[in-house]
Every structure is written in structure tokens, then in C-alpha cells.
Amino acid sequence: MSEKQLIKDILTGNTQAFGSLVDAYQDMAFTIAYRVCKNRLDAEDITQNAFVKAYKNLHTFRFTSKFSSWFYRIVYNTALTHIQQQKEVNISTEEQRIENYTDLDSTDSALINKDQHLAILDAIHQLPGDEATIITLYYIEEKSIKEIEKITSLSLSNIKIKLYRARKRLAELLENTLK
Amino acid sequence: MDTNEQNIKNLVNSSLLKADDKLKVRIMQQITTEEALSPIRKKKVVSTENVFLYLGIFYAIILGSIFYFTNGLDFRVFSSISFLATTTSLLAIFSLFWLISNFDNYRLNKRQSNPSNKTE
Numbered sequence: 001m002s003e004k005q006l007i008k009d010i011l012t013g014n015t016q017a018f019g020s021l022v023d024a025y026q027d028m029a030f031t032i033a034y035r036v037c038k039n040r041l042d043a044e045d046i047t048q049n050a051f052v053k054a055y056k057n058l059h060t061f062r063f064t065s066k067f068s069s070w071f072y073r074i075v076y077n078t079a080l081t082h083i084q085q086q087k088e089v090n091i092s093t094e095e096q097r098i099e100n101y102t103d104l105d106s107t108d109s110a111l112i113n114k115d116q117h118l119a120i121l122d123a124i125h126q127l128p129g130d131e132a133t134i135i136t137l138y139y140i141e142e143k144s145i146k147e148i149e150k151i152t153s154l155s156l157s158n159i160k161i162k163l164y165r166a167r168k169r170l171a172e173l174l175e176n177t178l179k
Numbered sequence: 180m181d182t183n184e185q186n187i188k189n190l191v192n193s194s195l196l197k198a199d200d201k202l203k204v205r206i207m208q209q210i211t212t213e214e215a216l217s218p219i220r221k222k223k224v225v226s227t228e229n230v231f232l233y234l235g236i237f238y239a240i241i242l243g244s245i246f247y248f249t250n251g252l253d254f255r256v257f258s259s260i261s262f263l264a265t266t267t268s269l270l271a272i273f274s275l276f277w278l279i280s281n282f283d284n285y286r287l288n289k290r291q292s293n294p295s296n297k298t299e
Binding site for chain 2: 022
């Protein structure tokens with residue numbers, strides 16, 4: 001069943017069909033949420049809230065853009081709202097960060113060794129939330145700058161600058177891994 | 180794409196995180212629960228019970244008044260100004276009660292159909 005057909009099916013009242021969308025997008029949604037808030041439990045809550053919001057507002061999706069872009073915008077905005085609310089109770093420490101990494105499962109971790117995997121997660125973790133999100137959307141989802149603009153509401157030039165900075169910073173942080 | 184760029188792409192690609200297996204269950208449960216709890220918009224049923232109650236009392240009082248005023252007046256009730264004045268005032272009073280009652284029902288229905296309007 002095509003994505004369009006699936007969405008129409010959900011809109012006619014088939015709640016269970018939404019499960020297919022959850023299957024397709026939960027990993028990427030969780031990754032975006034984690035990139036922004038840098039905390040596993042919060043990322044899960046953000047992902048859950050974003051899916052519920054998407055379900056409630058599915059009737060407003062107009063099929064003029066990709067569903068993924070529309071949905072990632074919800075995830076990104078939900079994450080931003082969440083970190084604004086949590087700003088005062090930020091308890092992220094170095095120790096917790098490493099503990100978080102070991103808890104996280106990567107979909108592709110079998111292709112690289114564990115040290116490399118932790119080095120990548122640590123490098124991305126050190127990037128600011130918006131840069132980490134942009135680099136994730138650009139490389140993993142292969143979104144164009146234009147699509148990233150729609151998702152993040154940042155200007156094109158700003159995205160290009162942040163992407164350049166993030167690439168440069170990642171290259172520096174992963175210098176040993178890249179060799 | 181140069182080698183360095185390709186390497187970064189490969190490494191970033193490997194950093195896609197896997198959501199918890201239970202997350203989907205949580206999401207679907209929340210959606211199902213919220214669906215079940217969302218208020219169902221019922222078709223408004225206009226209650227006629229109150230209308231008959233007020234009209235019934237109204238006519239009973241009018242009939243009572245007729246018998247009261249016809250005593251000694253040879254049943255020519257409509258020629259009696261006091262009878263017409265009483266009937267008119269009763270009509271006005273009961274119409275007012277009816278209006279208040281309907282307005283109250285309307286408010287009650289509105290509140291029941293939209294519980295979020297409730298003030299705690």
C-alpha cells in the first residue's frame with residue numbers, strides 16, 4: 001500500500017493503519033528528537049508526542065510535500081518546545097552522556113566496531129542540537145537544503161553555514177576514526 | 180563527493196538510532212485511549228418534557244381562573260378585564276420561566292458536549 005493510500009486509510013478511521021507509519025518513521029523521529037534534546041528518555045517522550053500530534057493533525061496534511069518532511073517538522077518543533085520547558089532542569093553530565101550511548105541501539109552498528117560507534121555518537125552529541133539535526137537529515141535522510149528549510153524553519157543560508165560548521169567539526173572530532 | 184565527505188556520510192549514516200521496541204505500543208495505546216476518551220458529538224435532542232410541563236400548568240391555572248371568574252358573571256369571561264389581565268400576566272410569567280428553563284438546558288448540553296470548558 002502506498003503512503004498516500006495509507007494516510008487516506010487512516011483518515012477514514014482505520015487507527016491501526018497508523019502503526020505502519022510508526023514502523024516506518026519511529027527510528028528517524030527518535031534520532032531527531034535525541035539530537036535536539038540529547039537525552040534518551042526525553043527523546044522517547046518527544047517521539048511519542050510527535051506521533052500523537054501527527055495523528056491528530058493528519059487531516060491538515062495536503063500531500064503537496066513529502067509526509068516525512070511534514071512529520072519531521074512536527075518532531076523538530078516538539079523537541080524544541082520540550083527543551084525550552086526543560087532548560088531550567090538540565091542535568092546532562094559527561095557521565096550520563098556515556099551511559100546513554102551504551103544504552104542506545106543503532107540500526108547500522110553492525111557495520112562498524114563499538115569504539116567507532118561510540119566515537120560517532122559522542123562527536124554528534126558535541127554538536128549543537130540544530131547542527132546535529134541538520135547533519136542527520138542531510139546525510140541519513142538525504143534531505144535537500146530546501147527540505148531542511150521547511151523542517152527547521154531556518155533560512156537557506158543559515159542551514160548552509162550550520163551544515164558547513166557541523167561537517168568541519170565532525171571531521172575534526174572524528175579525525176582518528178576517519179584515518 | 181570527496182573521500183572525506185563520503186566517510187562522514189558513512190559514519191553519520193551508521194548513527195541512526197533505534198527506537199525502543201515498546202515505543203510503538205506506547206504510541207498506539209495513547210492514540211487509542213485518546214480516541215476513546217474524546218467526546219462524541221451527539222445529535223441534539225430537544226426535550227419536549229419541560230414544554231408540556233409548563234404548558235400543562237399554564238392551562239390548568241387558566242382553567243381554574245375561568246371557573247373562578249365566571250362565578251356570578253354568567254360565563255362571560257372574555258368581557259372581564261380582570262380575567263384578561265390575569266391571563267396575560269400568567270402567560271408572560273410562564274413564558275419567562277419556559278425561556279429560562281430552555282436556556283438552562285442549552286447551557287447544560289453545551290457543557291456536556293465539551294467537557295474542556297468546565298472550570299475546575
